[in-house]
Ligand SMILES: [Zn+2]
């Protein structure tokens with residue numbers, strides 16, 4: 633299994649601007665590509681990073697020039713898209729995913745309740761000039777629910793509900809002995825914690841929502857005033873470390889970075905996490921996801 637990150641930012645696309653550098657970790661919203669041992673292609677979430685992934689699959693350069701023929705440019709490509717939930721930052725790349733417009737390509741879309749209806753609704757006038765039914769590829773819609781297990785190619789995918797502001801699902805991708813767990817847009821220690829533990833059990837890699845710092849999440853605990861970010865549906869790296877310890881995860885990848893986190897702040901979070909893990913799970917590898925990061929399992 634090969635994992636590649638195309639978008640790592642949460643909530644809204646965040647290009648570098650005056651005073652806030654996001655070049656190191658990237659500004660595109662969530663999109664992760666998984667290529668299975670048998671070559672089956674998966675895409676987890678359709679944030680703005682999906683635009684760049686689509687260009688790559690089409691054999692295009694970043695400037696849009698053709699570099700080479702590819703199965704997707706010839707209408708012979710197939711992808712399996714797994715959507716955690718329908719929030720804007722997880723769907724906005726889809727209208728700009730060029731393989732969608734090529735006759736013959738097969739786009740298999742897996743999501744929770746309302747899969748077909750919501751996918752169609754997000755590409756509709758006056759929000760976007762092209763309706764999804766007018767794109768030339770073949771779309772197949774598959775609705776999943778909590779506890780569902782789906783076998784595609786060499787991969788078995790387990791789907792479990794997690795805790796967020798709206799319905800959200802996490803995924804466990806098992807390909808042979810390798811396990812990837814994706815848990816983005818999740819708040820910790822709530823109703824579905826056991827589902828998260830089940831998905832993450834013995835995982836080689838856990839991609840985990842680390843949008844906030846502890847201080848931002850719970851200022852009162854530090855004697856600061858303010859509401860904090862409880863009930864915003866996101867988590868912190870300390871909880872990612874605890875979950876990793878409990879579930880026996882090997883590598884924790886922080887993800888869904890805040891649009892208000894400059895690169896140096898994410899560096900600091902990872903440095904802090906390296907110290908924090910010592911008493912909890914010292915052998916845990918921890919890193920922050922960045923655009924272009926590849927992990928081979
Ligand atoms: Zn999100």
Ligand SMILES: [Zn+2]
Nearest residue numbers: 717719796817
């Ligand atoms: Zn969300």
